[in-house]
Amino acid sequence: MLPHPVLPAQGSLSLEQSIWRTAAAFEAANLDFGHGTDNPLDEASWLIMHVMELRVDRPPDYSQSVSADRRQACNTLIERRISERIPLAYLIGKAWFAGHEFFCDERALVPRSPLAEFINADFFDLYRELGSVLTQPPQRILDLCTGGGCIGISCALAVPECRVVCSDVSTDALDLARSNVAKHDLADRVSLVESDLFQSIEGKFDLIISNPPYVDAHDIDNMPDEFRAEPILGLAAGDDGLDLVRTIVAEAGKYLTPRGWLVVEVGNSQPAAQAAFETLGLTWLEFDHGGGGIFQLPASSLC
Numbered sequence: 001m002l003p004h005p006v007l008p009a010q011g012s013l014s015l016e017q018s019i020w021r022t023a024a025a026f027e028a029a030n031l032d033f034g035h036g037t038d039n040p041l042d043e044a045s046w047l048i049m050h051v052m053e054l055r056v057d058r059p060p061d062y063s064q065s066v067s068a069d070r071r072q073a074c075n076t077l078i079e080r081r082i083s084e085r086i087p088l089a090y091l092i093g094k095a096w097f098a099g100h101e102f103f104c105d106e107r108a109l110v111p112r113s114p115l116a117e118f119i120n121a122d123f124f125d126l127y128r129e130l131g132s133v134l135t136q137p138p139q140r141i142l143d144l145c146t147g148g149g150c151i152g153i154s155c156a157l158a159v160p161e162c163r164v165v166c167s168d169v170s171t172d173a174l175d176l177a178r179s180n181v182a183k184h185d186l187a188d189r190v191s192l193v194e195s196d197l198f199q200s201i202e203g204k205f206d207l208i209i210s211n212p213p214y215v216d217a218h219d220i221d222n223m224p225d226e227f228r229a230e231p232i233l234g235l236a237a238g239d240d241g242l243d244l245v246r247t248i249v250a251e252a253g254k255y256l257t258p259r260g261w262l263v264v265e266v267g268n269s270q271p272a273a274q275a276a277f278e279t280l281g282l283t284w285l286e287f288d289h290g291g292g293g294i295f296q297l298p299a300s301s302l303c
């Protein structure tokens with residue numbers, strides 16, 4: 001328990017004051033930020049604006065006052081965020097990815113992949129930049145290891161005519177993904193498949209995109225508490241973090257159209273992946289908004 005509430009029950013308090021007080025408390029508590037924000041001020045803004053039922057995609061009136069009831073609701077979330085180290089997205093049940101809102105809970109990781117930037121770039125322009133001979137955006141996309149479905153669903157929203165298969169070995173994750181498919185009204189174009197990597201996958205794809213588990217044993221042993229709130233199945237991937245990525249790289253060629261591409265996130269396991277797949281000539285994507293550790297390979301390198 002915190003010694004006293006972060007937002008006082010008495011007196012007037014503006015939105016701005018509430019955000020700053022919360023940010024200061026988060027900073028003092030030495031929280032880890034890596035589940036949707038990367039600093040205490042953004043995380044505090046997200047929490048307070050959620051309780052105030054304000055849109056996060058437009059500037060609020062920072063002078064508006066925060067009622068006693070809402071302060072209490074904020075304090076409850078702040079207390080849990082600090083005492084239990086639960087990612088805020090789990091506490092409020094939602095997260096943002098690639099500009100879209102998703103249901104989010106302990107059945108899957110909190111969406112945070114830099115792939116959001118890749119997806120929001122115009123697919124067609126990006127394909128041309130990568131030297132693809134595709135004359136149209138990907139028609140069939142596989143989101144392998146989909147979790148709550150944020151990557152596959154964002155792809156479907158970015159490429160209106162495409163069809164997407166989202167697959168995961170976890171039925172819990174797929175249940176969450178199903179809610180997100182319904183939330184975005186995409187049941188006609190996004191299907192869900194329970195599959196251990198490619199085992200139950202059928203057909204070929206123009207794009208296989210994957211944020212698989214890739215955390216190596218050292219990082220698993222040393223990760224902040226916030227990550228322990230997430231399903232370990234979504235994180236741990238053996239000594240060098242490549243247990244699943246090796247299978248993905250070995251088998252993806254069979255599931256790609258001749259002009260298809262494989263895009264895989266490996267995060268901190270980038271050096272291990274670079275060494276393991278040196279002969280394939282991985283191309284590492286660059287991101288304006290931070291993050292990295294994502295490679296792409298054309299089908300021609302994988303056959």
Ligand SMILES: C[S@@+](CC[C@H](N)C(=O)[O-])C[C@H]1O[C@@H](n2cnc3c(N)ncnc32)[C@H](O)[C@@H]1O
Nearest residue numbers: 111145146147168169170196197211212213234
């Ligand atoms: C890093 S999470 C990514 C979730 C989501 N794509 C995202 O970006 O937020 C990895 C996901 O891989 C799934 N997974 C773990 N092992 C798997 C396997 N053998 N086959 C398919 N999915 C697997 C986990 O259940 C988890 O949902």
